[in-house]
Amino acid sequence: MANAFLSSYLESINSVPGELQRNFNMMHDLDQRVEDLLSEIQDCQHRYLTTLKTNTDKSKCLSEIKEKFDQSHAYSDDKVQLAMQTYEMVDKHIRRLDTDLQRLEAKQRSSEKTSESRMFVDKRSDNKKSADQTALPFSLISGAGEGLDMPVDPNEPTYCLCHQVSYGEMIGCDNTDCPVEWFHFACVGLTSKPKGNWFCPRCSKDIGK
Numbered sequence: 697m698a699n700a701f702l703s704s705y706l707e708s709i710n711s712v713p714g715e716l717q718r719n720f721n722m723m724h725d726l727d728q729r730v731e732d733l734l735s736e737i738q739d740c741q742h743r744y745l746t747t748l749k750t751n752t753d754k755s756k757c758l759s760e761i762k763e764k765f766d767q768s769h770a771y772s773d774d775k776v777q778l779a780m781q782t783y784e785m786v787d788k789h790i791r792r793l794d795t796d797l798q799r800l801e802a803k804q805r806s807s808e809k810t811s812e813s814r815m816f817v818d819k820r821s822d823n824k825k826s827a828d829q830t831a832l833p834f835s836l837i838s839g840a841g842e843g844l845d846m847p848v849d850p851n852e853p854t855y856c857l858c859h860q861v862s863y864g865e866m867i868g869c870d871n872t873d874c875p876v877e878w879f880h881f882a883c884v885g886l887t888s889k890p891k892g893n894w895f896c897p898r899c900s901k902d903i904g905k
Contacts, residue, residue: 727775
């Protein structure tokens with residue numbers, strides 16, 4: 697995904713260096729024209745002040761100076777417009793990069809969440825016995841073996857700190873290496889399922905070391 701994004705973006709800006717160079721060359725050319733005009737204006741001013749005698753000649757010289765000033769002003773305006781176009785061109789690609797990066801990050805976060813969710817489901821399926829009462833043997837159903845004169849299979853596995861068969865509400869330790877795995881709520885002081893990961897007293901002590 698990242699490689700495809702990078703290739704697409706690099707392709708989109710492939711012509712940018714050439715366009716920037718062209719604009720910079722044009723701005724440099726406009727600068728040079730303005731400098732040439734200012735030099736000509738200085739020459740006209742010198743002639744006006746030192747050599748021209750008649751009013752007609754002076755009037756023509758003033759008109760020439762004004763014309764050159766107007767032309768230099770037009771060149772300056774062209775340069776400003778060109779600079780703005782150059783800025784907008786670069787800014788457009790920066791905005792696109794920011795937008796595409798946000799989309800890429802959102803896709804990656806979504807992909808990571810999906811992957812984590814699948815890993816969690818696989819982990820619970822591979823390392824935990826189902827706590828769903830409909831999938832448990834009779835002695836694991838809430839109340840079975842507790843206060844009832846029902847025979848208990850001696851081969852049925854035991855759980856919890858009390859080493860008894862499963863009954864009532866139980867909770868699984870989130871340590872995949874936990875040797876006990878399942879615990880009765882009452883034996884570990886719980887009245888409801890806690891939020892987030894839960895570790896049994898033995899695993900909590902080992903993790904805290």
